[in-house]
Amino acid sequence: MKEWVFELHNYLSTLNKSVSPHVNMVFGDYKHSRLVLNWITAAVNVIQPPLHNVLVLSLDNRLCDLIASRTLPVSCVAVAKNTIFNIDIINNNINDKIPIIWLQGSMVRNVILRVINYWGYDVASYDSDAVLLKNPQVLYDERPHINLFSSAGTFPFDLSGEWGFTLCTGTLMFKASPAIESLWRHMSSLSEKDEQVTLNNALLQMNSVWQEKTPVNKMCTNKEGWEGRGEDDIRIYVFPPQVFCRAGCCKPTMSRNTLYNAHPIGSKTILSAKEAVLKEMKAWFL
Structure with missing residues (x-):
């Protein structure tokens, strides 16, 4: 059995x-x-x-060693990529538009989440540039019937054109629930190379429907979020951008009274620019 x-x-x-149910x-x-340390x-x-029960997932031991040297109140697990998938097969089938580290990282992350x-634990998953400004636990507690929460995006574009968001x-x-296990099965049956495409297409495959739809060009002004339901009784809630903001919906002038999570950085932003963007959003704390 693998060490991780x-x-x-x-x-x-x-x-x-x-102290934290998940x-x-x-x-x-x-x-x-630096992004990870800022998030922590x-x-x-x-x-x-x-936040409690914080787990850092890394692709190698160097980040875990750095975190241990800082005596931070978090745990870190390093998962070697070759314990999850055959690297040669992945490298030979890579989509040139997707950086290989993204593909490898998303595959590892999805395995660990599943x-x-x-094992029966709920889990919240964050990119290191999706910085928390408030503890979101109260938001999860407000909707105990929901088993999948998310922030709002626009990719894949065909679905955001239909739903008004993704x-x-x-x-x-x-x-952790039968509905989420069904979602994982649907995701594993798809051959998409992008985890966001995989997740949204799996929900489409589960015939998910939404209580209301917003034109995608109005997504950033939605204040209520979007609630949906699909097969196997999966219940979904997507937070409005005023609560969990993403990319173009994130503005430095946004009210901190409502904003819990700031993820202002576009997926293709180079690393050297990410810190500046987070500073502009007042989401940099190192």
Whole structure:
């Protein structure tokens, strides 16, 4: 059995569910260590109440070693890519439009998320540039019937043209349930190379419908969010951009009274520019 399986199982067995009912997982690698450290600082030192049960998922040990050297109140699990998939097969079938590190990272992340759900734990998943400005637990608690939460995006564009939005994989919450296990099965049956395309197409495959639709050019002004339902009783809620903002919907002038999560960086933004964008959003804390 792979070493990371034991590490992950040991981590989950020590969780304190009295302070947080779920795992809060942020994904990153050593190259993006400053983004990860900024995310952790916001989550455990800045927001009140702080986030607990924070797990960093890394593709190698260097980031975990760095975090351990800082004695931060988080755990880190390193998962070697070759323990999840055959690297040669992935490299030979890569889409030139998708950086290989994105593809490899998303595959690893989805496996870990599914394993955590399989073992009966709810898990929130965050990109390292999706910075928390408030603890979102109260938002999850307000909708106990929902088993999949997400921020709003526009990709894949064919679906946002139909729905008025899509689910963004930069901020997600999966509740361990038969509905979510069904979602994972649908996702694993698809051959898409992009995790956001996979997630949204899986929901389409599950015949998900929404209580209301918004034209995609009005997405940023939606204040209520979008609630949907699909096969196997999957219940979905997509937060409005005033609460969880993404890319073009994020503005430095947004009210901090309503904003819980700032993910202002476009997926193709170069690393050197990401820190500046987060500083402009007042979401940089190092």
